[in-house]
Amino acid sequence: xxxxxxxxxxxxxxxxxxxxxxxxxxxxxxxxxxxxxxxxxxxxxxxxxxxxxxxxxxxxxxxxxxxxxxxxxxxxxxxxxxxxxxxxxxxxxxxxxxxxxxxxxxxxxxxxxxxxxxxxxxxxxxxxxxxxxxxxxxxxxxxxxxxxxxxxxxxxxxxxxxxxxxxxxxxxxxxxxxxxxxxxxxxxxxxxxxxxxxxxxxxxxxxxxxxxxxxxxxxxxxxxxxxxxxxxxxxxxxxxxxxxxxxxxxxxxxxxxxxxxxxxxxxxxxxxxxxxxxxxxxxxxxxxxxxxxxxxxxxxxxxxxxxxxxxxxxxxxxxxxxxxxxxxxxxxxxxxxxxxxxxxxxxxxxxxxxxxxxxxxxxxxxxxxxxxxxxxxxxxxxxxxxxxxxxxxxxxxxxxxxxxxxxxxxxxxxxxxxxxxxxxxxxxxxxxxxxxxxxxxxxxxxxxxxxxxxxxxxxxxxxxxxxxxxxxxxxxxxxxxxxxxxxxxxxxxxxxxxxxxxxxxxxxxxxxxxxxxxxxxxxxxxxxxxxxxxxxxxxxxxxxxxxxxxxxxxxxxxxxxxxxxxxxxxxxxxxxxxxxxxxxxxxxxxxxxxxxxxxxxxxxxxxxxxxxxxxxxxxxxxxxxxxxxxxxxxxxxxxxxxxxxxxxxxxxxxxxxxxxxxxxxxxxxxxxxxxxxxxxxxxxxxxxxxxxxxxxxxxxxxxxxxxxxxxxxxxxxxxxxxxxxxxxxxxxxxxxxxxxxxxxxxxxxxxxxxxxxxxxxxxxxxxxxxxxxxxxxxxxxxxxxxxxxxxxxxxxxxxxxxxxxxxxxxxxxxxxxxxxxxxxxxxxxxxxxxxxxxxxxxxxxxxxxxxxxxxxxxxxxxxxxxxxxxxxxxxxxxxxxxxxxxxxxxxxx
Ligand code: C2E
Ligand code: CA
Ligand code: CA
Numbered sequence: 001x002x003x004x005x006x007x008x009x010x011x012x013x014x015x016x017x018x019x020x021x022x023x024x025x026x027x028x029x030x031x032x033x034x035x036x037x038x039x040x041x042x043x044x045x046x047x048x049x050x051x052x053x054x055x056x057x058x059x060x061x062x063x064x065x066x067x068x069x070x071x072x073x074x075x076x077x078x079x080x081x082x083x084x085x086x087x088x089x090x091x092x093x094x095x096x097x098x099x100x101x102x103x104x105x106x107x108x109x110x111x112x113x114x115x116x117x118x119x120x121x122x123x124x125x126x127x128x129x130x131x132x133x134x135x136x137x138x139x140x141x142x143x144x145x146x147x148x149x150x151x152x153x154x155x156x157x158x159x160x161x162x163x164x165x166x167x168x169x170x171x172x173x174x175x176x177x178x179x180x181x182x183x184x185x186x187x188x189x190x191x192x193x194x195x196x197x198x199x200x201x202x203x204x205x206x207x208x209x210x211x212x213x214x215x216x217x218x219x220x221x222x223x224x225x226x227x228x229x230x231x232x233x234x235x236x237x238x239x240x241x242x243x244x245x246x247x248x249x250x251x252x253x254x255x256x257x258x259x260x261x262x263x264x265x266x267x268x269x270x271x272x273x274x275x276x277x278x279x280x281x282x283x284x285x286x287x288x289x290x291x292x293x294x295x296x297x298x299x300x301x302x303x304x305x306x307x308x309x310x311x312x313x314x315x316x317x318x319x320x321x322x323x324x325x326x327x328x329x330x331x332x333x334x335x336x337x338x339x340x341x342x343x344x345x346x347x348x349x350x351x352x353x354x355x356x357x358x359x360x361x362x363x364x365x366x367x368x369x370x371x372x373x374x375x376x377x378x379x380x381x382x383x384x385x386x387x388x389x390x391x392x393x394x395x396x397x398x399x400x401x402x403x404x405x406x407x408x409x410x411x412x413x414x415x416x417x418x419x420x421x422x423x424x425x426x427x428x429x430x431x432x433x434x435x436x437x438x439x440x441x442x443x444x445x446x447x448x449x450x451x452x453x454x455x456x457x458x459x460x461x462x463x464x465x466x467x468x469x470x471x472x473x474x475x476x477x478x479x480x481x482x483x484x485x486x487x488x489x490x491x492x493x494x495x496x497x498x499x500x501x502x503x504x505x506x507x508x509x510x511x512x513x514x515x516x517x518x519x520x521x522x523x524x525x526x527x528x529x530x531x532x533x534x535x536x537x538x539x540x541x542x543x544x545x546x547x548x549x550x551x552x553x554x555x556x557x558x559x560x561x562x563x564x565x566x567x568x569x570x571x572x573x574x575x576x577x578x579x580x581x582x583x584x585x586x587x588x589x590x591x592x593x594x595x596x597x598x599x600x601x602x603x604x605x606x607x608x609x610x611x612x613x614x615x616x617x618x619x620x621x622x623x624x625x626x627x628x629x630x631x632x633x634x635x636x637x638x639x640x641x642x643x644x645x646x647x648x649x650x651x652x653x654x655x656x657x658x659x660x661x662x663x664x665x666x667x668x669x670x671x672x673x674x675x676x677x678x679x680x681x682x683x684x685x686x687x688x689x690x691x692x693x694x695x696x697x698x699x700x701x702x703x704x705x706x707x708x709x710x711x712x713x714x715x716x717x718x719x720x721x722x723x724x725x726x727x728x729x730x731x732x733x734x735x736x737x738x739x740x741x742x743x744x745x746x747x748x749x750x751x752x753x754x755x756x757x758x759x760x761x762x763x764x765x766x767x768x769x770x771x772x773x774x775x776x777x778x779x780x781x782x783x784x785x786x787x788x789x790x791x792x793x794x795x796x797x798x799x800x801x802x803x804x805x806x807x808x809x810x811x812x813x814x815x816x817x818x819x820x821x822x823x824x825x826x827x828x829x830x831x832x833x834x835x836x837x838x839x840x841x842x843x844x845x846x847x848x849x850x851x852x853x854x855x856x857x858x859x860x861x862x863x864x865x866x867x868x869x870x871x872x873x874x875x876x877x878x879x880x881x882x883x884x885x886x887x888x889x890x891x892x893x
Contacts, residue, residue: 002318005311012307016300023296027289031282038259038281039246042203046244046261046274049197049205053190056104057268060166060183061148063098067108068168068181086110086118087126095121104189106156106163109182110170111137118179131180136167140180145169150269153187153215153224162187162224164215166268187224190216202280206252206273212239215270220253228252238262239271251275341419341435345375345401347428361419361435362387375401386414401431410438418442455529457507458514466528466536470588473526473538474581484581485548487537488595489517489555492573492607494533499721500756501568508565509572520558521551536595541580552576552610560608575602579613597621604679628684630666631677635690639665642697643860646869647712647831647853650845655870657710659746659853660698661860662690678716687716692728699736699743701863705870712744712774720747721758726765733769740770746797748776749787763792774831779815788826796823800834800854807839820847 001009074085085091095108099121110118115132131137136151151165163184172178187207194205195218206217212227212235222228230252238245244263251258257278264271279286332355335342341358345351354369368381379397388394393411400407400423407423422434453465461469470486477484491497491513498506510533517527517535526538539548559574577599585591594613600621602611611617634640644658664672681687695713702711719725733740745766763773774795775787779802788796798819805812816832823830832844835854844852861869 002315004318005314008307008311008314012303012311015303015307019296019300019303023292027285027292030288030292031285034282034285035248035259035278038276038278039261042259042261042274042276043244043246043263045197045203046263046272049194049274050244050263050265050272052193053207053270053272054265054268056189056193057166057185057265057270059102060105060185061168061268063102063105063108064148064166064168064181064183067095067098067110068170071110071170071178071181088119089124091119092121092124092126095119104186106159106161106184106186107182109184111180111182113141113172113177113179131182134165136165136182137180140167140169141177143169144171144175144177148268150209152209152211152213156184162216164209164224187216191218194218202276204251204253204258204273204275204277206275208239208271208273210239210264210269210271212236217252222252230255235260235262239264242266248278251277339436343433343435344426344430345433346430347426349374349376351375351378352430358435361417361437362413363415389414400433403431410442458511458529460514460518460535461526461528463528463530466526466530466538467588469526469528470538470591473540474588474591477540477542477581480542482540482542483583484591485537485539485541486579486581486591486595487539487548487552487555488530488577488579488599489535489537490575490577490599490603491533492575492603496717496721497570497572499718500758501565505565505568509563509570512563512565513559513572513574516558516561517555520555547580547612548578549610549612552578556608556610573608575599575607576610577602577613578610584613594618600624624680627677628680631664631680631684631686634664634666635686635693637667639667640690640693641665641862642694642701643862644698644701644711644866645853645860646858646866647851648857650841650849650852655707655709656851657712657744658702658866659712659860660694660701660714662694662714663860682716682718687718688722691716691719692732695729696732696736699732699738701866702742703736703738705867707870708739708742709870710742710744710772711738712746714746714776717748720762721756723758723762725762726769729766729771730769733771740766741772744772744774744795746774746776749778749780760791767792767794774829777833779819785822788822788828793828795829795831797831797833797853798849803832803834803840803844803854804836807837807843813843816844816849817847820849824848 071086091110095110099105099108108121109126110120111131112118115130115134115137117126117129117131120126132141134151136149139145139149146169149167151167153162153164155161156163164187166183166185168181170178170181190207194207194216197203198205198218204217204219206220206222206228207215208227209215212231214222214224214226214228216224230250232249234247234249238247238260239262241262242264244261246259246261248257248259250256251260252273252275258275259278259281260273260275262271262273332353335353335355336357338355339357341361342353342355343351343358344353350372351369351374352372354364358364359366359369362382363385364378364381368378379401382388382397383394388397389412396409396411400409400421403423404425406425408420410418410420412418416439417437418439420436420438422436424432424434426432453462453468454460455462473484491509494506494509497509510529513535514527514529517537521527521537521539525540528536528538530536537548537551539545539551541547545551556574556576559572563570563572577595577597579585579591579594579598581591584594594617597617598611598613601617602609604624605611641663642660643663644660646655647657647659648654649656662674662678664674664677666672678687681690698711698713702709715725722728729743729745733743767773772794773792774797775791775793776797777799778796779799787793796819798816802812802816802819806816807813820830829851830849831851831853832840832849833853835841835844835852835856837856840854841852841856858869
């Protein structure tokens with residue numbers, strides 16, 4: 001049982017005890033009151049009865065006294081005379097008349113001094129009777145008492161009725177005892193009177209004398225003249241008292257408890273006892289008490305039932321409270337363990353629930369929230385704490401407090417966290433507010449959005465963002481009626497950087513490039529990386545600038561500045577194509593295409609070039625495109641041919657070898673020179689198969705030649721960078737049966753920016769087989785003589801530019817001289833290319849240039865012609881020295 005139930009039970013018991021006590025006290029009190037009332041009533045009745053009794057006595061006594069006075073007033077000379085005066089018939093009649101008048105008086109008698117009847121109201125003459133033995137006679141004879149005397153009751157000798165005598169002394173003229181005046185009191189008179197009274201009042205009335213002898217009684221039938229057996233000492237004392245008293249004592253008849261009013265008569269020695277039985281006096285009370293007790297018992301029963309019901313209810317309440325507490329505990333534990341912050345505001349606007357997360361998320365003081373504050377108080381606190389950056393935010397918060405529809409919004413707290421607030425109104429006018437920290441989500445969304453629109457490497461806009469921006473800028477240009485330039489940028493020979501230096505270096509180069517673009521262009525225009533090594537810039541021409549060429553050239557210059565990657569110096573180069581809106585295109589896609597065409601053109605023309613789109617470009621572009629298509633199919637259509645340009649020795653004047661040169665027989669355009677399609681083939685990725693086809697064809701052809709002279713094959717940089725080159729070459733040699741020492745591989749210096757490990761190891765591997773390397777177009781590249789030390793070359797080919805200029809230009813001749821001198825120093829063979837005149841040949845020969853190649857000596861020859869050329873060694877066309885022609889040396893160039 002719970003403490004509350006226990007308390008309730010104790011309270012119930014206390015209440016019951018209190019109730020019993022109160023009822024008991026009330027009952028005792030009403031009992032006392034009933035007894036008191038009975039006493040009072042008994043007293044009142046006793047008084048009335050006593051008065052009435054006294055009246056009866058007094059009336060008799062008055063008659064007695066009157067007769068006495070009359071007798072005494074007759075002054076006779078002698079007592080005898082006096083007596084004689086009394087003993088008369090008239091006197092008897094008077095006595096009788098008086099006796100008849102008083103119902104209580106049975107008879108009046110005059111007794112003389114000797115005790116004889118002098119007169120008697122009943123009879124004339126009076127009977128002979130001596131009463132001198134009677135108590136009243138003796139008393140008055142012996143006592144000179146003017147008072148009254150009451151005899152003890154006796155049965156009347158005449159009629160047998162119980163009688164008591166009232167007596168007074170009659171004095172003689174000289175005061176001597178003359179006789180007695182007697183009044184016989186009929187005691188049945190009193191009994192009858194008492195019967196009258198007692199019948200109505202349910203009383204017991206007893207008239208006794210002072211000695212306690214019964215005179216008359218009703219309803220008891222006590223024998224007169226005797227003291228009742230039950231007369232107690234207390235009663236005796238009460239009888240002796242001069243004034244009335246009330247006592248409770250045993251009844252005279254049966255000893256049952258009674259309320260007894262003892263009322264002595266003042267003038268007569270009798271006492272009226274009026275009693276009611278205590279039980280009778282309490283009958284009303286008892287009934288009332290019984291009813292009260294019944295009501296109390298009923299009330300108590302009701303109370304017990306009520307208490308029982310209350311306790312049961314309490315228990316149920318406690319149980320449901322416990323359940324509630326358990327549920328509430330479960331609920332608050334649950335609320336505290338969910339990731340969202342929850343605040344519930346009840347219909348009275350008070351915060352009924354605020355979980356731990358909400359406290360933490362909103363930085364609310366736990367003390368405040370535990371006090372069940374009003375939402376307004378919390379709001380005021382938040383405003384004071386600077387929670388809301390502006391009035392609008394405050395307004396929004398307030399609106400959400402009183403919204404009648406679900407509201408969801410986000411707000412950023414001063415600490416930077418982003419909260420998603422969901423407000424759901426409740427039917428009672430309250431609201432549940434749910435807080436979710438969406439900072440990470442928003443950040444990652446932001447990050448995803450960023451990644452979706454940016455290139456992770458360079459952090460520039462990606463193609464998606466670029467396309468969107470382009471549309472936007474076009475719309476803006478339309479609105480502002482200004483022009484727009486689109487710059488397409490392509491990194492020259494990026495593939496080479498990637499292949500030769502690894503992707504790390506390639507990436508680093510792209511990053512550096514992006515930096516330089518941004519530095520040059522600024523942050524205003526959109527700069528995007530649209531592909532591997534492709535970039536684009538959207539340049540709104542809404543300022544003073546009218547075209548983008550200046551900027552493009554600045555970019556090219558900026559990019560060309562040397563840069564360092566992994567400790568190595570690089571020199572990057574870019575090509576730029578530009579198209580203008582709306583000049584060159586009416587839509588974004590057209591603009592893109594045209595910028596691309598311009599870029600293509602720039603790339604086609606070389607490196608580091610800027611080209612703006614023009615109308616003719618498109619036609620050229622289309623031609624180029626067709627050429628690409630043609631080139632792709634040329635291989636299968638067997639439109640390629642390898643021709644061989646003989647290389648002659650200036651010493652012997654005989655053929656020392658030949659350079660294999662590729663030819664494309666285009667069905668429409670006829671013979672397309674390699675310069676027009678080698679770059680294209682490189683771009684299209686066709687150069688490798690094509691290159692190896694040339695190699696295999698040339699080796700096979702050379703192996704057929706009747707002289708064991710060398711054959712030189714040009715390698716594209718792509719091939720040289722290939723790790724499989726050495727194996728491929730070896731396989732080709734094996735297949736064709738050409739001895740390795742007869743093969744020379746020509747590479748251009750331009751490709752060898754750095755001592756690339758792949759290139760170097762390939763060269764060493766091939767040289768180990770006996771294959772030779774010659775440096776092609778020597779003199780035209782950037783790096784000069786340093787190459788000759790760094791790479792294992794066997795020969796150099798002096799570019800035709802120098803050869804063609806050397807006769808007329810002293811500087812070209814000087815360069816050729818220097819190159820020849822250096823090659824001698826380095827032990828390299830030298831081939832002079834592009835020898836077109838006898839003068840050139842002569843000059844070279846005079847400077848001990850060993851080998852010559854050029855139209856003056858022989859154009860590139862188809863294979864069949866070359867075979868003939870080898871078969872019939874011809875001296876130089878205008879060779880002045882027949883010796884040379886006569887002694888063909890063993891050449892293995
Ligand atoms: P190259 O390696 O410098 O080849 C020599 C070029 O000079 C050839 O041009 C040849 O016809 C030309 N030539 C020869 N004698 C004279 C002369 O006296 N005067 C002038 N002006 N030119 C002369 P071609 O065949 O048009 O080849 C051009 C370039 O194409 C070659 O320059 C070479 O770099 C490349 N090439 C040719 N065939 C191949 C090949 O099979 N593979 C590779 N990768 N490149 C090739
Ligand atoms: Ca060559
Ligand atoms: Ca060359």
